[in-house]
Amino acid sequence: MPAEFYYGVEVFLNGLMAGVMYSLVALGFVLIFKASGIFNYAQGVMALFAAMTLVGFQNGQIPFAHLINAALGTEVHHFGWTLPAFVAIIMTLGVMLIFAFLVEKFVLKHLVNQEPIILFMATIGLAYFMEGFGDLMWNSDVKRLDVGIPKGGNIWVEESTAFLGGEDFYGFYLDSLDISAALIAAVLVGALVAFSQYTKTGRALRAVADDHQAALSVGISLRTIWVIVWAIAGFVALIAGIMWGSKSGVQFSLSLIALKALPVLILGGFTSIPGAIIGGFIIGVGEKMFEFLIGVPFLGGATENWFAYVLAMVFLVFRPQGLFGEKIIERV
């Protein structure tokens, strides 16, 4: 077997791992879309915000230190303690819950019955707000995030695949972090499915997703459900934020994966959790393989910037309802 082939396989595997990240963000989108019909552009910024908050708590950063210093002329920055990752994660979850509550109270409640595109634009506004708010609270430096997930090439994978190739093949290179991410994502999806299938709240969630009016009429509180869903989405965002942050640092580019999640959703459909996962894999593998096979050899590289969007566009032209959607029959 030629070395390129093995390299191709490795690219494929890495694409799968990148797909896990996209899937995680897309999952947050799907949850909120199903429960409230809102296309939440802020999901990516929520991941960024959650990661920033986590780092802030861990390192004992003083919130709004920059602002306080500028306004009062003081020189504060840290409380001088560090928290264990576990405690910081719990505290961050609390913050995301408060955030969910505030979003419901100040935004969603007032936008009931607006057109989807208006809601979409409102969440873009929300994203900008959170970005400014997060930077103001924790400052905008690139931060290192470490909650104890193993990093670096996975020796075990490398050693156990080395026999496949010849002399100069040392086994596939996979980052342990990516492997953990995939495992955690699988657990998360399992937990979400179990939650929505076997709990009372989960059943209420599915009822709301199916039909708002009918859910209201059997006594389900729409507003409570929204808070719960946004909190769950905040939880998913935190997971995504931890993964991405551990890999490449907590920084602005994290919020841009929200954009990448859009084509993922278009492929997978806005309402399907398996769709989000599969869509994420298709985009992740697709853009890595395209870059490897066509981008670098023929187009000068960096095709990952646009491949996902162009794929989504071409796909939509032939199948406007998505991979798993039903054919739309137009009526008058």
Next chain:
Amino acid sequence: MSKQKAPSERQNSYVTADGRTIGPAVMEMKNITLRFGGVIAIQGISFDIHEGEIRAIIGPNGAGKSSMLNVINGFYHPQEGKIIYKGEVRRPLKPFEIAHQGIARTFQNIALFKGMTTLDNIMTGRLTHMNTGMLSQALWWGKAQREETENRAFAERIIDFLEIQSIRKVPVGRLPYGLQKRVELGRALAAEPSLLLLDEPMAGMNVEEKEDMSRFILDVNEEFGTTIALIEHDMSVVMDLADRVVVMDYGKKIGDGTPDEVRKNQAVIDAYLGVSHD
């Protein structure tokens, strides 16, 4: 069209009970069958609509009446059958092309342009009569301005006719239901259609509004000589307005004739009183 008036077609003309002379067939549906996947919405239906008449299509819910209107204005394309419009077999066209041939309609659930005023909505009905180039419009010079003024004058005639002068510049989203229905009729009339399709023009109206709407329909038919095909559930209204009635049930035609004939038709009575279908 005049040169194609064969003698046989001339015989199609008839005189109504109240003494109006109805012209030859303007539209003929021949053996129309429409399927959605396995579901048959319309099954081998034939009927015709004559020039100047009011033709009603009635039937229980789900009988395929709205699908029939959608076939006439090209929103659905039947799998089988022929549509003959003004003496010529019509090939499958896009809805907007059919609008340009002079078929206008209203909708069961009001389909007005909610962001626009009453006047603008009615002016959209004139779009099939406006063809100024983009450049002239961009500069608002010459033809663009002239055409706008001429068509505005026509739209104002419709507004007068429907007695909606006072809401001319109100966005239609703010109007009550009955008035919206009237504006929608106005938009269809503005196109000066040779065939006007009305899908339940009186659904959800109170008695007074129904009377107004009936009067407008009769006036349109008499003053402009417009051919009208309408779907309506209120039997008393249908029997008063229509010259001839087609009755549909489960996608099939079960009756066709003047209101009196239809009223006596046993199949129609069964369909409405609910005799079991074996």
Next chain:
Amino acid sequence: MLYREVGEFKTSYQSDQQTFPITSDRLVVLSLIFIAFFVIPFFITEYMASAIVLPFLIFGIAALGLNILTGYCGQVSLGSGGFMAVGAYSCYKIMTSFPDLNIFFCVILSGLVTGVVGLAFGLPSLRIKGFYLAVSTLAAQFFLVWAFTKFPWFFNFSASGQITANERLMFDIPVSGANVAAPVAYLICLIFFVSLAFIARNLTRGSLGRKWMAIRDMDIAAEIIGVNPLTAKLSAFCISSIYIGISGALLFCLYFGAVEAGDAFGIDKSFLILFMIIIGGLGSIFGSIAGAAFLVAMPVILKNIMVDFLAWPVDLASHFEFLIIGALIVFILIVEPHGFAMLWRIIKEKLRLWPFPH
């Protein structure tokens, strides 16, 4: 009682169809245009021009263009930054290929080139709707910017990967490049801005505008009353792209002087222009202008207050900028989804009746 329309009666449809049917409105607008052309050029400073006036005029043109597509025709686009890049790069190619061509023609031609590109990227709109379409316009954004940084032909194989506007003269005065005097750049942008605003108003009040709005409000009904969705949507895409292309060309040759696609025309520009029309008012010419003015002026005002007056660090001001823009967008969508334009209309209604409450 300054503002009144009592005693104004329309005796012809033409007078009822004017852009400013009320005499006092008309006078105010005409005098504003007069001041803009004949008074401001004598007072404008480099700082005023580069901080507020030029960005306002240039982004105002882009906002007008996007409002035609999104506000009037209902097709949300996130690709404006990419189309501005097309305008800038085609302006560069035209300027370097035809060194003697008048700057006005260069800019207009780049607008037309962008129009053709916009037409191509508008084709999917015939099958894709709503935010599905918004996502596919992202393809335009990222693909175009990528292409302009990857294929050296676009930047004439320059080592820096930048395009630089060379200087050209008109009546012996520099009219492009880095050395354009503030009044000259201002006047050129103003001419484009005023004439494009005039054209946008005309296009949206006639039959073409009604076709667009019909597609926006209910596309199926529009098709059934005789609007060809193909020509309606594509004309909106094309005209909108012409506007955005012209704005990109002006940004390149009169404002920046030298640009690199990735820096100058990123996705943030697409959002900025979208925010301008949301805040100003979707489907309103006045709204496009007001939104552009607001979003250009706000960061400058913030910076003046926070950095120059309170002596806070610059990054704090930019965080607040994000925070305020975001909050404002949510607020406006909640309170008045039609933006400043609708608020302005409500104020006018009140003024008409003032001082009587009813």
